[in-house]
Amino acid sequence: MEVKEKTGKDRSGVLKRIAGPVVTAVNIDAHMYDVVKVGNEELMGEVIKIQGEDTIIQVYEDTSGIKPGEPVVNTGLSLAVELGPGLLTSIYDGIQRPLSVLVDKMGDFIERGVSAPGLDHQKKWDFKPLVKEGDRVSPGSIIGEVQETNIVHKILVPPNVGGGTVKNIKAGSFTVDEVVCTLDSGTALSLMHKWPVRVPRPVQEKMNPTIPLITGQRILDGLFPIAKGGTAAIPGPFGSGKTVTQQQLAKWSDAEIVVYIGCGERGNEMTEVLTEFPELEDPKSGKPLMERTVLIANTSNMPVAAREASVYTGITIAEYFRDMGYDVSLMADSTSRWAEAMREISSRLEEMPGEEGYPAYLAARLSEFYERAGLVQTLSGKNGSVSVIGAVSPPGGDFSEPVTQNTLRIVKVFWALDAKLSQRRHFPAINWLNSYSLYLDTLHDWYDKEVSPEWNVIRSWAMEVLQKEAELQEIVQLVGSDALPEAEQVTIEVARMIREIFLQQNAYDAVDTFCDMSKQYDMMKAIRSFSDHAYAAQSAGVTPLQIIGVKSKNDLPQIKFIKDYKPELERILKAMDSEFNTLRSSA
Ligand SMILES: Nc1ncnc2c1ncn2[C@@H]1O[C@H](COP(=O)(O)OP(=O)(O)O)[C@@H](O)[C@H]1O
Numbered sequence: 001m002e003v004k005e006k007t008g009k010d011r012s013g014v015l016k017r018i019a020g021p022v023v024t025a026v027n028i029d030a031h032m033y034d035v036v037k038v039g040n041e042e043l044m045g046e047v048i049k050i051q052g053e054d055t056i057i058q059v060y061e062d063t064s065g066i067k068p069g070e071p072v073v074n075t076g077l078s079l080a081v082e083l084g085p086g087l088l089t090s091i092y093d094g095i096q097r098p099l100s101v102l103v104d105k106m107g108d109f110i111e112r113g114v115s116a117p118g119l120d121h122q123k124k125w126d127f128k129p130l131v132k133e134g135d136r137v138s139p140g141s142i143i144g145e146v147q148e149t150n151i152v153h154k155i156l157v158p159p160n161v162g163g164g165t166v167k168n169i170k171a172g173s174f175t176v177d178e179v180v181c182t183l184d185s186g187t188a189l190s191l192m193h194k195w196p197v198r199v200p201r202p203v204q205e206k207m208n209p210t211i212p213l214i215t216g217q218r219i220l221d222g223l224f225p226i227a228k229g230g231t232a233a234i235p236g237p238f239g240s241g242k243t244v245t246q247q248q249l250a251k252w253s254d255a256e257i258v259v260y261i262g263c264g265e266r267g268n269e270m271t272e273v274l275t276e277f278p279e280l281e282d283p284k285s286g287k288p289l290m291e292r293t294v295l296i297a298n299t300s301n302m303p304v305a306a307r308e309a310s311v312y313t314g315i316t317i318a319e320y321f322r323d324m325g326y327d328v329s330l331m332a333d334s335t336s337r338w339a340e341a342m343r344e345i346s347s348r349l350e351e352m353p354g355e356e357g358y359p360a361y362l363a364a365r366l367s368e369f370y371e372r373a374g375l376v377q378t379l380s381g382k383n384g385s386v387s388v389i390g391a392v393s394p395p396g397g398d399f400s401e402p403v404t405q406n407t408l409r410i411v412k413v414f415w416a417l418d419a420k421l422s423q424r425r426h427f428p429a430i431n432w433l434n435s436y437s438l439y440l441d442t443l444h445d446w447y448d449k450e451v452s453p454e455w456n457v458i459r460s461w462a463m464e465v466l467q468k469e470a471e472l473q474e475i476v477q478l479v480g481s482d483a484l485p486e487a488e489q490v491t492i493e494v495a496r497m498i499r500e501i502f503l504q505q506n507a508y509d510a511v512d513t514f515c516d517m518s519k520q521y522d523m524m525k526a527i528r529s530f531s532d533h534a535y536a537a538q539s540a541g542v543t544p545l546q547i548i549g550v551k552s553k554n555d556l557p558q559i560k561f562i563k564d565y566k567p568e569l570e571r572i573l574k575a576m577d578s579e580f581n582t583l584r585s586s587a
């Protein structure tokens with residue numbers, strides 16, 4: 001109680017002022033980001049500002065009805081998550097309370113002040129040690145494993161605990177609290193540990209990502225790839241396909257673990273996620289996708305501060321699985337809701353507003369978040385990665401607003417959704433002219449080796465055709481396509497094929513929903529082959545009308561929907577050859 005004597009304060013104080021999610025307490029000894037219990041109902045909150053006598057707290061639960069004079073108690077702890085077996089398949093709120101436990105405790109209507117641990121503390125897990133007595137372990141070392149779902153959960157020495165020599169280690173069935181290993185230093189290790197969410201988990205080294213996160217989405221893998229350990233943003237107006245894209249990534253990206261943070265765009269959207277996600281099947285294992293997923297859900301009736309917390313909770317869980325040596329992909333849908341939460345809290349704090357009312361630290365918070373992505377060498381010497389993909393929902397689809405602009409400065413991949421494309425039912429409605437990937441150079445060798453030495457060439461070719469089309473479109477709009485030189489009429493046709501055959505992809509078709517790189521390459525090559533024939537024919541005197549009339553190419557789009565497409569593709573290519581031969585010989 002040394003502190004008390006010095007300051008006249010101790011861990012409990014009283015409430016002075018309540019302003020929505022932000023409350024002020026006095027006479028409490030607190031540090032930044034201490035977790036406090038607010039009011040008679042002990043609502044959970046976090047210290048976000050200390051100003052003279054006043055301690056300002058953001059509360060993760062609805063504060064209506066709480067009155068000045070009610071008690072406030074500082075736990076002296078930081079907001080932390082429980083990390084251990086039981087994370088997978090879980091659905092949490094922003095402060096890692098399992099929604100199922102909340103619902104059991106109080107029915108569908110979430111009451112306040114309910115505390116529920118993130119992990120099940122009764123359940124027993126079979127622990128298999130991987131070290132033995134006398135072995136030396138250090139922070140972040142793997143001491144054993146638990147078969148959690150079809151994922152092996154590695155048990156780590158917590159990164160913030162000193163290492164030492166293993167004095168004792170047990171095999172068998174344990175709860176997450178039971179000691180499975182002791183070190184000569186006296187440190188006792190169990191299957192779980194806690195980690196403060198605002199502190200990035202340490203790694204040995206961050207590395208330059210050189211392998212793409214393959215998503216099976218042609219416009220992403222083919223034109224604008226994200227690296228494993230990379231960052232990407234999907235901005236787009238309402239209804240343009242942010243959620244569908246994020247869910248496609250959750251289902252199909254070749255990450256081993258998925259962390260999905262839903263921030264409730266519309267009223268019922270999270271409800272949809274909550275009912276739909278558990279139904280989704282993991283296309284690789286045929287088992288429920290939830291077996292390798294942790295879902296964090298903020299419904300729109302949850303207070304804004306919980307959204308803030310959910311982002312940190314999610315990224316910390318992602319880092320934890322990365323530390324086991326896994327590739328993790330984290331989706332946040334939508335980061336705009338998080339930014340709005342920051343704006344609301346900031347305005348309650350009466351801080352000087354920055355652009356459009358967002359706090360001046362918006363950019364810093366966003367970059368701290370995305371910087372937690374990366375391909376790393378873990379403390380135990382393995383490679384692991386966290387890829388972060390954030391949706392952004394700019395009001396009215398206007399990309400010049402602060403959240404989109406600040407995100408753009410940080411992330412390396414930009415998948416710009418476009419309302420005009422979604423209105424035309426061109427899906428995914430990603431605009432190929434303003435999207436980009438800054439990983440093309442670092443991924444170049446991978447595509448060269450793993451797909452084909454021709455891939456990078458054909459990709460550049462396709463981008464050129466699409467850009468050329470955009471220029472030509474301006475002319476076409478003025479004078480009509482017949483006024484274009486014949487070669488450029490061919491270009492327009494080839495660009496149309498790239499868009500309609502390659503770029504358009506139906507997330508709801510059983511086959512087209514996922515397209516591997518070798519099929520992507522075959523499809524692009526087929527279009528290229530048409531293009532080569534077409535220009536050759538054109539210079540030999542065949543008219544654009546005849547070229548556009550080549551029938552066999554009309555069968556190309558069907559390739560998307562055929563699983564074993566190769567025989568059909570071969571047939572089309574042969575037919576195309578012979579059609580062009582006929583055209584040229586009669587030209
Ligand atoms: N890749 C896709 N394939 C087919 N339909 C899509 C695709 N992307 C989006 N859509 C259509 O657009 C609708 C809106 O998408 P959604 O992801 O909910 O938008 P947002 O999250 O941006 O508001 C979907 O319900 C679906 O009909």
Ligand SMILES: [Mg+2]
Pocket residue numbers: 242243244265
């Ligand atoms: Mg959405």
